[in-house]
Amino acid sequence: MAGSEHSDGEPGRVVNVAPSIDYGTRLRAGIIVPSGNPVAEPEISAMLPDGVSALFTRLELRGSSEQELLAMLDGLEGASRLLSHAEVGTIVFHCTAVSTFAPELAPQIVQRIERATGIPGLVTADAILHAITALGGQRVALLTPYNRSVHEREIAFLESHGVNVVHDAFMGLETNSEMARLAPAALRDWVLEQIKDDVDTIFLSCTALRSAGIIQAIEQRTQRSVVTSNQAMAWQLLRANGISDVNPLFGRLFSLRGERAAEPQECVPR
Numbered sequence: 387m388a389g390s391e392h393s394d395g396e397p398g399r400v401v402n403v404a405p406s407i408d409y410g411t412r413l414r415a416g417i418i419v420p421s422g423n424p425v426a427e428p429e430i431s432a433m434l435p436d437g438v439s440a441l442f443t444r445l446e447l448r449g450s451s452e453q454e455l456l457a458m459l460d461g462l463e464g465a466s467r468l469l470s471h472a473e474v475g476t477i478v479f480h481c482t483a484v485s486t487f488a489p490e491l492a493p494q495i496v497q498r499i500e501r502a503t504g505i506p507g508l509v510t511a512d513a514i515l516h517a518i519t520a521l522g523g524q525r526v527a528l529l530t531p532y533n534r535s536v537h538e539r540e541i542a543f544l545e546s547h548g549v550n551v552v553h554d555a556f557m558g559l560e561t562n563s564e565m566a567r568l569a570p571a572a573l574r575d576w577v578l579e580q581i582k583d584d585v586d587t588i589f590l591s592c593t594a595l596r597s598a599g600i601i602q603a604i605e606q607r608t609q610r611s612v613v614t615s616n617q618a619m620a621w622q623l624l625r626a627n628g629i630s631d632v633n634p635l636f637g638r639l640f641s642l643r644g645e646r647a648a649e650p651q652e653c654v655p656r
Contacts, residue, residue: 410439416469417478420447422562429598433620435631463502470503478508482615485511486543513622521611523587527553530591531565565594574600589613601637
């Protein structure tokens with residue numbers, strides 16, 4: 387926010403107001419996002435409390451083919467090292483479709499980050515599992531903008547970790563740009579159309595959806611907990627670093643206190 391000038395009431399006297407700049411005195415995090423994603427940065431930044439800052443970098447990903455998704459990981463170590471130069475406290479790999487590609491991939495991503503930098507790593511897939519577990523989700527609706535292949539891989543990932551997906555729907559979109567163009571109001575209405583009586587938790591997946599501003603409205607309309615990819619990652623980033631600030635504007639998840647998220651269930655091979 388830029389500085390400004392204003393009068394204090396005395397004629398001819400102007401008072402300078404210093405700008406408020408948050409340099410991350412409590413936590414400075416490094417976050418890796420897909421190159422075509424214009425949504426994750428503003429949403430995560432809006433969710434972080436005073437004293438916590440996020441520094442972002444990108445790896446190439448615009449589409450949804452298997453080759454494109456896995457190729458995003460080719461530059462993982464290099465991107466992580468660049469973030470480490472800024473002395474961040476945590477490095478996050480933030481892409482839902484890549485980190486849920488297979489049950490064993492998320493821990494491999496974290497290991498690669500930590501080996502390359504010596505800095506603790508986090509990944510979107512784990513944050514989602516922590517969030518669903520913390521909210522006590524027993525019967526989950528998975529709603530995604532993805533194509534069928536990505537969507538079905540995400541169901542398989544969740545179920546391999548003990549998440550009971552009782553309802554699912556997908557939009558069939560291919561690119562980050564298409565997903566980011568969805569208007570929040572249209573996205574909200576689509577979610578509300580999908581909810582069934584037997585669901586207790588709604589997981590609206592994808593870091594490129596403009597979903598942060600509709601979490602509270604969906605929870606109020608449905609009386610069910612809502613998890614989104616950006617919300618889950620921001621919350622897990624804070625709790626993993628012992629920061630327990632709450633912000634109900636971003637849903638029930640952000641109303642939960644505690645130093646760390648509850649541990650998700652162990653992966654059960656299927």
